[in-house]
Amino acid sequence: MSTKYNQLQEQRSHLPTFEYKQDLVDAIREYNILVIIGETGSGKTTQIPQYIMEELPELKKVGVTQPRRIAAITGKFQFAKRVSEEQGERLGSLVGYNIRFDDRTSVDTRLVYMTDGILLREATMDPCLNKYDVIVIDEAHERTLETDVLFGLLKQTHRQRPDLKILIMSATLDVAKFSDFFGECPIFEIPGRTYPVKVVYSLDAPKLATIKSAFVDRAVETAWTIHTQQPEGDILVFLTGQQDIERACKAFSQKDRDCDYRRQVKFYNHGDGVSRAAVYPLFASLETFEQKAVFELPRQGERKIVFATNVAQTSVTIPGIRYVVDSGFVKEKSFDPNTGMDALLVTEISQAAAIQRAGRAGRTAPGKAYRLYNQESFERMEPNTIPEIQRSSLLGTVLALKTMNIVDVINFEFIDPPEETLVKNALKQLYLLEAIDEEGKITKLGVKMNHFPLSPCLARVLLASVDLQCSYEVLIITSMLAGDMELFKSPRKEEEAIEAEKCKIKLAHHTGDHMTYLNVWHEWKWRGKSRKWCKENYINYKVLETASNVRSQLMDVMDKLSLKIIKGPLIKRKKSKSSKRHIGDNDHGESVDPVPVLRSFLTGYFTNIANKAAHRSVFSHYAPDEHLGRTSAGVSSTALVALHLHPLCALSNMLDKAKIQYSELDWIMYTNITYTNKAVMKGVSKILWDWVKQGDGQARIRKLPQTRLNGEAQPSVEAEDLQAKQKQQAAEKEQNNIASLKDLEESKKRRAEEIDMIRQRALARRKKE
Incomplete structure (x- = not known):
C-alpha cells in the first residue's frame, strides 16, 4: 500500500465517527430508518457510507445527497474524491458523484454522492428507487426545497419498499421533527469534539x-x-x-x-x-x-x-x-x-x-x-x-410530483407544508405552460419538460424552439441561463468599470439580453473558447464553461426524446464600406434572425411581459386576466409595482449610451424579477405585441376558472343527477321542518291561550265565592 493510503487510513481512525463505527453498523443493520446527529467535521459524510460498504456488503448501492449550494462551495464533491482516495480507487469507479450537468459514475459505482435535486429527478423516473439499497440524506438541517420534497417522497417509497434503508444525517440537535415525521424512528448521536x-x-x-x-x-x-x-x-x-x-x-x-x-x-x-x-x-x-x-x-x-x-x-x-x-x-x-x-x-x-x-x-x-x-x-x-x-416558487417541485402521478399536490405529505397559495400558483403556471391539463393531469408535453434538468419555463422554451426551427441557438442561450450566474462582471475600480461598460455595449444585441448571450457565446467560440478573451472583456468565464457542459447534457436529453437540433434562419447584413467583421456575424457576414428565437422564449415566459409606462422610464407588468397575479380586490399586484431594467441588462446599457430610445421599448419580455430596494427585471428582450396575440396563452388564461388543477374529480352525469336529487330532497326536508316548526308554534300558542282561559275562569270563580 502507498504511503498516502496509509496516512489516510490513520486519519480515518482519528475521526469522531470511528469510535462509534460498530454501534453505527449495528444500528443501520437493525433499523431501516435512522436519524444520525453529528457535528460538521465529525466525519459522518465520508465515513458512514464507507462503513456500510465495508461492513454491510449485502447493501450493494448507496446514494448520498447534499444540498446543491454545499456541492458548489466544496467544488464538485470533494467528498467523493476524498472517499475514493481512502478506498484506494479511481474517482468514478467504486465511488463517484453526480451533480447537475456533471456525472462521474459508472456501472461499477457502489457509492454515489449527488445533489438532492438529482435524487429527486431519479425519484420521478423510478418512485421506488430500485437501484439503491441505502439512501442517505445528508445536511438535512439545511432544509432546502428539494430535501423537504425528498422527505415526503421517501416516506411514500418506504411504504412500497420497506427494505430500503433511509438515513437522515444532520448537524443540529433539533432533529425530533425528522424522527417524528418518519414514525418516531430511532436517533443515533455522535458526540462531537467541540470546545467551549x-x-x-x-x-x-x-x-x-x-x-x-x-x-x-x-x-x-x-x-x-x-x-x-x-x-x-x-x-x-x-x-x-x-x-x-x-x-x-x-x-x-x-x-x-x-x-x-x-x-x-x-x-x-x-x-x-x-x-x-x-x-x-x-x-x-x-x-x-x-x-x-x-x-x-x-x-x-x-x-x-x-x-x-x-x-x-x-x-x-x-x-x-x-x-x-x-x-x-x-x-x-x-x-x-x-x-x-x-x-x-x-x-x-x-x-x-x-x-x-x-x-x-x-x-x-x-x-x-x-x-x-x-x-x-x-x-x-x-x-x-x-x-x-415555505418561501419558494414550487413550479419545478409540483411538475415533478405530477410526473409521479401524485394527483392531490396540495395535500401531499410535506414535513412542513407550504402555503396553499404557493401550490395553486405553481399549478396555474404549469397549466399555462401546457404541462398539465384542465384536470391537473400531466400532459405528454409536461412529461417531456420533466426530462430536462431545467426550470419548467426554460424546458418549455426549448421544446417550442424545435417547432420554430431554431433549437440550436435557443439551446445555447438556455444553457447560459441555466447556471443562474451573472455573465458580465462588475468591477469596483472606476477605470475598470468604464472599460467593462464599453465591452458590454460592444457585445450587446439591439433586441436585448437573450441575443446578447448568443453574441457572447459565438465570440467566445470564434476565439477558441479563450479564458484570456473573457478576462479582457470582463466576462465570467465560469458561466461559459458551465454552459458548455450544460449544453452537452441537454443535447443528450434532446437526442433521447428524438428532438431535432436545428439552426435558425440567417439574415444577410447590408454591405458597408468597412470590411471589419461585426459582433455575432459568421464568416459570410450573416447573423441569426432573432424573431424565432425570441418567440420561443415568449412561449415559456408569455406571462412575464411588461409595457413602458407613459412618459416614464419604468415599465408596468401586463396582467391580462384577474386569474393571474391579481389580488382579491381584482387589481394586479405586479401592475402596482414599477419595474426597472437591471444595470447589467443589454437594453439598459444601450439606453445609457443613447443607442436606443425608450420609445422603441413598447413591449418587453423578462425571465424573472428580483426585488431588493426596487423591482428589477433580468433577462430582458424586446418583443412585438402581435406575437403575444398570436400565441394561445391568452386563451388558456381565459380557461383557468373552469379548471380543476389540483386533480379534483370531474363529476359524471349520474353523479350530477344524484347531487341534484339530494339537494331537492334536502330542500323538501327543510320545508317540512319549517312547516313542522310552524305547527308546533301554533300548537304552543293555542295551548297557552287555553291555559290562560282556564286561569281566568278559576280567578272569576274565586271572586264570586
Whole structure:
C-alpha cells in the first residue's frame, strides 16, 4: 500500500465517527430508518457510507445527497474524491458523484454522492428507487426545497419498499421533527469534539435594526480588534452577500497594509503573535480555485480572516477558526405568488442560526463568538429559520410530483407544508405552460419538460424552439441561463468599470439580453473558447464553461426524446464600406434572425411581459386576466409595482449610451424579477405585441376558472343527477321542518291561550265565592 493510503487510513481512525463505527453498523443493520446527529467535521459524510460498504456488503448501492449550494462551495464533491482516495480507487469507479450537468459514475459505482435535486429527478423516473439499497440524506438541517420534497417522497417509497434503508444525517440537535415525521424512528448521536465558546454581545447596539445600515463597517472593525488584540486563531465573519463581502475584504486589507505590527498589535499570552493577515472571501459563486484557498492552512505567523455568507454556517468546516463575528443578518430569497417576484432581502437570522454560527468557533480549540447585537435582540429573534419550501416558487417541485402521478399536490405529505397559495400558483403556471391539463393531469408535453434538468419555463422554451426551427441557438442561450450566474462582471475600480461598460455595449444585441448571450457565446467560440478573451472583456468565464457542459447534457436529453437540433434562419447584413467583421456575424457576414428565437422564449415566459409606462422610464407588468397575479380586490399586484431594467441588462446599457430610445421599448419580455430596494427585471428582450396575440396563452388564461388543477374529480352525469336529487330532497326536508316548526308554534300558542282561559275562569270563580 502507498504511503498516502496509509496516512489516510490513520486519519480515518482519528475521526469522531470511528469510535462509534460498530454501534453505527449495528444500528443501520437493525433499523431501516435512522436519524444520525453529528457535528460538521465529525466525519459522518465520508465515513458512514464507507462503513456500510465495508461492513454491510449485502447493501450493494448507496446514494448520498447534499444540498446543491454545499456541492458548489466544496467544488464538485470533494467528498467523493476524498472517499475514493481512502478506498484506494479511481474517482468514478467504486465511488463517484453526480451533480447537475456533471456525472462521474459508472456501472461499477457502489457509492454515489449527488445533489438532492438529482435524487429527486431519479425519484420521478423510478418512485421506488430500485437501484439503491441505502439512501442517505445528508445536511438535512439545511432544509432546502428539494430535501423537504425528498422527505415526503421517501416516506411514500418506504411504504412500497420497506427494505430500503433511509438515513437522515444532520448537524443540529433539533432533529425530533425528522424522527417524528418518519414514525418516531430511532436517533443515533455522535458526540462531537467541540470546545467551549464564549459569546460576547455588543453593548452599544440596542436593536438589530439600528446596525442594519452599518453592519459591514462594524464587522470589519470588530474583526480588526480581534486580530490586533486576541491570541492566535483564525477569524470567520458572517456577512450577507458577495457585494458586502468584497467591500469588507477591501477595507480589512487596507487596514492590514497600513498597520505597523511592531507598534500597534497587542497579543496576550502569546509570544510574538502574528505579523500579517490573509484575507479571503467565501460565497457560492466564487471561482473554484479561490474557494479552495479558504480551506488551506495559513503560513507561519499569519492569521486567516474569512468573510463568508451563511454557507459557512453549518455545512462547511474551515480549519483553524477560533473567532466568529456574527452580523445578525442573512440575505434571504422569498417568492411572492401574488406578484411573481423573488424578494432578495437582508433579514434577521433566527436563534438557531445564531447558535450554529457561534459553534463554528469551537471546532479546534476554545473560542469566542462576537455578536454585533445585544442579548435582548437575540431573545426577540425567531426560534428557527423558515424552511425554503415555505418561501419558494414550487413550479419545478409540483411538475415533478405530477410526473409521479401524485394527483392531490396540495395535500401531499410535506414535513412542513407550504402555503396553499404557493401550490395553486405553481399549478396555474404549469397549466399555462401546457404541462398539465384542465384536470391537473400531466400532459405528454409536461412529461417531456420533466426530462430536462431545467426550470419548467426554460424546458418549455426549448421544446417550442424545435417547432420554430431554431433549437440550436435557443439551446445555447438556455444553457447560459441555466447556471443562474451573472455573465458580465462588475468591477469596483472606476477605470475598470468604464472599460467593462464599453465591452458590454460592444457585445450587446439591439433586441436585448437573450441575443446578447448568443453574441457572447459565438465570440467566445470564434476565439477558441479563450479564458484570456473573457478576462479582457470582463466576462465570467465560469458561466461559459458551465454552459458548455450544460449544453452537452441537454443535447443528450434532446437526442433521447428524438428532438431535432436545428439552426435558425440567417439574415444577410447590408454591405458597408468597412470590411471589419461585426459582433455575432459568421464568416459570410450573416447573423441569426432573432424573431424565432425570441418567440420561443415568449412561449415559456408569455406571462412575464411588461409595457413602458407613459412618459416614464419604468415599465408596468401586463396582467391580462384577474386569474393571474391579481389580488382579491381584482387589481394586479405586479401592475402596482414599477419595474426597472437591471444595470447589467443589454437594453439598459444601450439606453445609457443613447443607442436606443425608450420609445422603441413598447413591449418587453423578462425571465424573472428580483426585488431588493426596487423591482428589477433580468433577462430582458424586446418583443412585438402581435406575437403575444398570436400565441394561445391568452386563451388558456381565459380557461383557468373552469379548471380543476389540483386533480379534483370531474363529476359524471349520474353523479350530477344524484347531487341534484339530494339537494331537492334536502330542500323538501327543510320545508317540512319549517312547516313542522310552524305547527308546533301554533300548537304552543293555542295551548297557552287555553291555559290562560282556564286561569281566568278559576280567578272569576274565586271572586264570586
